[in-house]
Amino acid sequence: MPNKEAAMLVDDPYPFHKDRAAVNRLPTEILLSIFAIVLADDAPIHAQRQRLTHICRLWRNTVISYAPFWAQLVLRQAKSVRNRVELTKLDFERARICPTLDVTLALEVRGSPRPTQPEDEEAIFAEIKKEAREGEQYLSLALAHDVLTRMRILRVGAISRSMMDLIDEERDYSTLANLAELYFEPGWFDSPYMLRRASRLFSNILSQTRSLDVLQLSSLAMPDTVFFPTLRKLQLKRVQLNPGSHFPSVLARMQNLEELVLLGPSPRSQLISFRFDDPRIVLPRLRTLALSALYDIPDAHWIRQLDCPRLKALHLQENEDEYLLDWPPVRQVPIPDTLAAIQQHAWKLEELNFDFVPGPDNLAIPFLLAQAGNLRRLAITEELYAKVREIYGSMPFPTVEEIALRLDRNHLQFTLGAEPIELPDDVVPEPAPPGEQEVKVRQLEIILRELLSRADDYERLGQRTSKTRNADMGHGNGRRVYLYGPPRYKPPMCFNLLRSETTKLRLTPVLCQELYVGHPDWLY
Incomplete structure (x- = not known):
């Protein structure tokens, strides 16, 4: 209305x-x-x-009688309300009118203040125990039979060992037969022991599920029998398959698949594997494919086997957390076969994330320019964009409506004028030579002025037609630009809100109306 x-x-x-x-x-x-x-x-x-x-x-x-308002059940943040337990019970009472439920099982992960006195330590410990009890009370409500039978969406995050024990006591996983979507994202502190238990838990749950539309798992070891042919979206991050699994043959049965995300696979994951006698993997409905940067001959063969004529979004990105994992070193530059395998497909991409070391310029740049006439969204490193611009000239991607430029950690922090981020002890970034960061900022200014200049020109000329207003808002002739990299800003923040006296970019606020800092929501 x-x-x-x-x-x-x-x-x-x-x-x-x-x-x-x-x-x-x-x-x-x-x-x-x-x-x-x-x-x-x-x-x-x-x-x-x-x-x-x-x-x-x-x-x-x-x-009070609007069922979708109460269908999502999640434990409120600690100290967000006075009577968290009572209100949580009331949430479940209200949810009785909902035929289907979206339930989240996760502990709140937050830092605790350092105690300055011995009595402070006791108070902090008591508060942690209180929050743990409240989490277990919530879990007991969420595992009630009438909740499980109506559960359509289950989201599991960081949980404690005692909470895992409570979940394991629920042996009758057949109550989750109607589950349609399942998500698991562990906490950063989860131990290998907890991940092994989580792997067994989700294997048992999935073995009882009749059909599944969406499956999103992270850091687990799973059999290949849990992947349903009915899946529309499959997202696996740092997931290993049990020995003897052959994922391509399982994938070929998923004729309804629209989104496939395979990120962060370890060299032992067996997700990307092949046999020379494998048939083509025909995925007629697939529109989005996201892969970690591929480096080996089997990777290229796997890509050649794909047959997905409707593909519109391709994401190729490196693992951001390899330094945390005990993995053998991999090649830092993909072999020519990988890019050649991608170029072999007649894909007309509208969304492309090219966020990895691209290898020789004579391979990467022609691939990018071949897609330039169709792209609406592009994520690329600032360095590679500058190389394409040197060859093609200004505005090498004229149809792009949203573009995300990845900056390295030092460059992003220097550009924003922010304090350096504390890194793990074993991660030491190389210091930039004197004056190099200033030169890179000036080059970035030139690129951003080109990408954002249309909205600025309309503002300067005072032409306020509906078309120019749309341009100023990042639609029509306008363009939305993101600067991203570690640390993450979620959701992205407008650059004008992050300005300070130490900000190095010399761009007018009017020009930066559609400039954002952070990962756009269409990146994984």
Whole structure:
């Protein structure tokens, strides 16, 4: 409903008192508009008098019977509310009206203040124990039979050993037969022992599931029998298959697959494996493919076996956390066979993430330019973009609507004028030669001015047509630009909000309206 019509509902308060039945049937989107209007600074006077009584009562009466509002169950953050346990129980009571549920099982991971006195240490320890008990109480509610039978989406994050024990006690995994989506992302502190237990747990759950639409797993060892032919989205990060598995033959049965993400595989993962007599892997609906940078001859053969004519998004990116893992060293530059295998396909890509050491320029740059006429989204290192620009000239990717430039850690921190980030003891970045960072910032300014100049030109000329307003907002002729790299900014933040006296980029705020710092939401 337009804001004007929503405002009319606010301007006349009397119908709310006479007959709420009609108002309670209004869609949630309309009520959100009403709520926003009465909280505005220029709201009608009589609406201001009713902010806390009338509108909030109306809002409560509506959402109390709105099932999608209560379908997502997650433990509130510690200290976010006064009575976390009581409100959590109330959440489950409200969720009784929901035919399907989206449940999250995870502990909150947050830093604890360092104790300055012995009594402080006791208080901190007591607080940690209290939060652990609250987590176990939440888990006992989430594992109730009536919750499990209605569970359609299950998200599991960092959990304690005691919470894992409670989950293991639920032996009847057949109650999760109707599960449609399953997600697992371990905490950074999870031990190999906990990951082995998690692997067994999810193998048991998946063995009882009838069909699955979405499966997203990380840091587990799994048999290849858990991958359903019904999957639409499959995302595996640092996942190893059990010995004897042959993933390509399993993958070939997934005719409904629309998104395939295989990131961070170890050299022993067996995800990318091949036999010379393997048939082609035909995935007729696949539109998104994300792979860690591929370095070996088997990788190139695996890519050649793919047959996915509808592919529109390709992500090739390096593992960001290899230094944390006990893996043998791999090649730092992909062999020519890998890029040649990709070029062999007649893909017209609209989204490309080319975030790895690309190898010889005479291979990488022609591949990028061959896709330049179709791309709408592009993620690329700043260094490679500069090389393409030297050959092609300014604006080598004219159709791109969103472009993300990856900067190395030192360059990003210097550009923003931020404090250096503390790194693990075994990770020591190479110091840049004197003056090199200043030169790189000036080069980055030239690139950004070209990418963002259209919105700036319209603003400078004062042409405020609808077309130019869209350009200023990053649509139509405009372009949204991201600078990303470690550390992560989630969600991305507008560059103008990060400006400070130490910021090195000399670009006007008007020019930077569509400049963001952080990973765009379309990157993995």
